[in-house]
Each structure stands twice: as structure tokens, then as C-alpha cells.
Amino acid sequence: MNFTSHSDADRKQMLDAIGVGSLDELISKVIPDKFRMKGALDVPLGLREFDLTKDFKATAAMNLPAAEVISFLGGGVYDHYIPAAISHIIGRSEFYTAYTPYQAEVAQGTLQTIYEFQTMVCRLTGMDASNASHYDGATALAEGALMAVRKSGRKAVVIPVGLNPAYRQVLETYCTPTNVEVRVLKGKDGRIDLEELKKLVDGAAAVIIQHPNFFGLLEPMAEVAKIAHDAGALVVSSTYPTSLALLTPPGEWGADIATAEGQPLGVPMSFGGPYVGLFAVKKDLVRIMPGRVVARAKDKNDKDGFVLTLQTREQHIRREKATSNICTNQALIALCALTYLSLVGPDGLKRAATNSYRGAHYLAGKLTGVKGVKRLHGGEFFNEFAVELPISGLEAQKRLLEKGIFAGPTLGSWFPEHPNALLLAVTEKRQKADLDALVEGIKKVVG
């Protein structure tokens, strides 16, 4: 398609049609003089392309990519292996530029990838139906909470102490304008305290559970689900997808709505995004699930095809009464996750999870042998845990970075009661030498 802008001849023709001599004359007739800006805009002059490139490179060089240090960053975003084929596949122009596949007859390829993504999300989470994805794990969780509010008509949700604090902020942003009360469990030793939950669950639309939680700990999810269900509340879970290769999936321990941050599935950490939110539900909740859904269907010749389905729930048909008007899917990043899962397969995912688990447990064992260092919480964890140091977490982090080590986020900024704590995550990419380097580094820093 030719996309040439207006020519002088086009402009003259339009001006003649309305009877004005020039564009300036037109503007002076319709915008009162006192509102018109005089002189030029106060912006710098344009740069030559190679000067601009140099400028951007200098700015980019101020960043310190995780790949250039030994990274133990986690807290919701993880440095897992990303097969090189992913960027090639998602970079194909058919995928890279495609938008919402409303017109099924010209979007079969895009629709098929979304359908396969949904299938993998269901298999990972053990749920019945998935949507085409959300912006990220935080918004998926918040949509889950709003969905439970819609379902029950109740105006409160219960959240655990171990919910990612950034997720909590997003959840509060979604809940505050709609007058949904967010009740926070204090918990015990970083986990949900079942007795406290029993007291706060009354009248709640949902109990939210993150498993493993923000501190890396495994929650008593089946017990939590039972308490929630006995009180008529839905269970909305947020999980770490890689962990599902080892842990019981949410669909099997009683989650009604399962969400996850899809970043660990082949998506670069990239300074916070773009990521992809996974969202899946039990069958009886499908019609109130937000977002778009792709289904497999038969055409009139009995051939398989893919279509958007249940569209009457959605924004382009139900308008202000849609299940959600603040969501869309993340097709390209969902394709990234789909490609990752297709390439590594169930065995690869299990190896990644197992090696992450083993590395983290080796590291925890070594670190707790260092004088003055202990785990902040007891109990089981997956690939992430918090340690308490005899010095400030921020100070330790700074000094370890001088040794080329990113020693996790500090907990103090979110949890002021733990100023000396670091949250450490281990993935399959960390070798034994990396883990030993952190142990030696911490020995020196606290010694």
C-alpha cells in the first residue's frame, strides 16, 4: 500500500474547496490569536544519525547488564536460559507486526500460536481454560481478583505477606477506585498463618496466594484453598511457571483462577518488561474470564481452523459491560513463552527447575555456614530464599557489586523491618563456581 502524504496539489485542492488561500490563513481563522504560539518550539535541533547512535550507545553503556556479572537477581524476574532460536522465530514479520486477529480468515497463523500458548498454560497450571494472556504477572493477578469480585459480589480480597510487593501495588491500584478492600495477612515466618486467615476470610471474594511466595517459600496451599472455599471465597494463585515442573500445579491443589508471570519462559529480563501474564481458570468460570480466548473450530468443509471465541464478553462487543476494559493480550511475548516451552519440552523445563532448586539449596547450605549469616525464614523453598546479614543489605549489595556480583534485591525497601536481608535467586545458569564466588564474597563483606 502506498502511503504518500499530502502533496502541495492535494493541499491546494482542499484549501480551494473551503475557500481559504493558505494553511496559515485557515489556522488564523479558527484559533484565536491569543492561543497561538509565537516563534519556534523550544526543542534541540536534529542530530545526524551517527551522532544520535553514539548518544544512545553512551546512555546504554551506563546500564550494567546481568550477563556481565554473576546475577542472583530474582524477586519475580529470573535469569533463565533463553534458547537462541526464540528471537529468530518471534522476529519473523508475520508474527512481529501482527495485531489483534479479529479477522480469523487472514490470521490463522497468529490464532494458532495463541491457541497453542493457551494449551500449554492449561497443561502447566492444571487448569481447564486459559485466555490469550495479559500484560504481565501483576496485572493478571489483579484481573483475577476483580474477576472473583464480579463472581461473588463481595467487596474484599485477602492477600498474604508473601505477595510480591509490586504485585500488591498493582492490585491496590485496581481495587481502590472500585472500593474493593484489600486485607493483608501478617503471616508467620514469611508464610500464611492459617488461623489468621480463618479470621480474615469472612466475606472475602478471594484469597490470593503466591506459591512459591515472594520470599521463595512454599505456602500451605491446599489448606489455604480449603479455608477459602469453606468461606465461599475463590482462590486466586500467582505462581512461578518454571517451578510447576516440580511442584503440584494450582489446578490440583484447589486454585480457581491461576495466574503467573511468564517472564521465566524465555523472555529477557530487559529492565522490567515487556513480559507476559498467564491467566487460566476452572471451566465454570470461563464466561466471566477477562481477555480474549482462541478456540479450535471446524469450517464448513470440516477442516480445523482457529477463531476468537466467547467474544460477547469482550470490549469490542460488550463495551462498558465487558469482563474487563483494562486488559489486552501480549501476543508476541506469549509467542516467546510458547516457543520456549516447545523448544525445551517437559524434560528441559524439569531440568531447568531441578537445577535451579539444587543450586539454591547448595547456596543456602553454604551461606548458613558463614558466621553471622542465617536464613530469614525457616522451611521449604524453591530456587529463592532470603538471608539475614550482620550488616545492612544495601551496603552488602553495593560491596558485592564491586566484586562483579548482583546479590539479589534487598528486602529493606519493601519490608523496613528487615534492613539486613537480601533475597537471592538461583537459576540453572549459575555454575558451582558462581555460587562459591557469592559465598566467598559474602564472607569478606560481613567478616
Place this chain on the structure above:
Amino acid sequence: MNIPNDLLYTRDHEWLRVSGGEGSMGITDYAQGELGDIVFLDLPDVGTKVSQGKSFGSIEAVKAAADLNAPVSGEILAVNPALEHAPETINQSPYGDGWIVKIKLSTPADTANLLDPRSYAAWVEQSHGESH
């Protein structure tokens, strides 16, 4: 267009058949024709309180969805069980087997706000003209 003489109507194209303090309701022949193939209904539980003119559920066709509004205030006495597996019954028999819920009227005077068949026919004529 079929507008039975023995029913009362709303401007939202619901009908009501009142008998001894109870009313059964559905959507009109005109409404089912405008919606097209009906595929799903979201209906309240028995015992739910409804208010005249307020939405108590929704009805979905293949390419449109609409609210179901209560023609009168009261309490849901029954929900048509056939619709869960055969929502198309509404297309086939909007005034018969395609009834949607039964309501126990809390305020019988509510019916004074409804349209008689002649007024409803005029209303349809008018809204039909506007939308075409």
C-alpha cells in the same frame, strides 16, 4: 411480528405474564430476532431480589450480548432449567418454552409502569425506525 395480546411489555423488550402475584418473563419475539442465535444466559439463583428496570442477568447471542432487566420488583421464584443446555429455545418459542424466570411480585403496582400490547407495538415501530 408476534406481540401476544395477553402480556405486558417493557421498553427493553421483555414481556411479563402475571398470574396471582407471580409473573413469568422472557424476551419478545422482536428482541430474539434482533439478537440472533442465542447461545448463553447468565441468570441469578432462585431467591435473588430484583428491582424493576434493573439488570439481573444477561443474554448472549453469537455476536451481541444484552442485559436482562426486571420488568417488576420482587424475588426470583424459578429459573427455566431448559435454557442451560438449550438457550436456542428462546429463538424458537420466545413466549412459550423460552420463558426465562418467574418472579414473585413485591409491588404489584409495578405493572402500571409496563406497556400494553398496543403501546409496545408502537414502541417497537418507533425504535425499529430509529435503528434502520
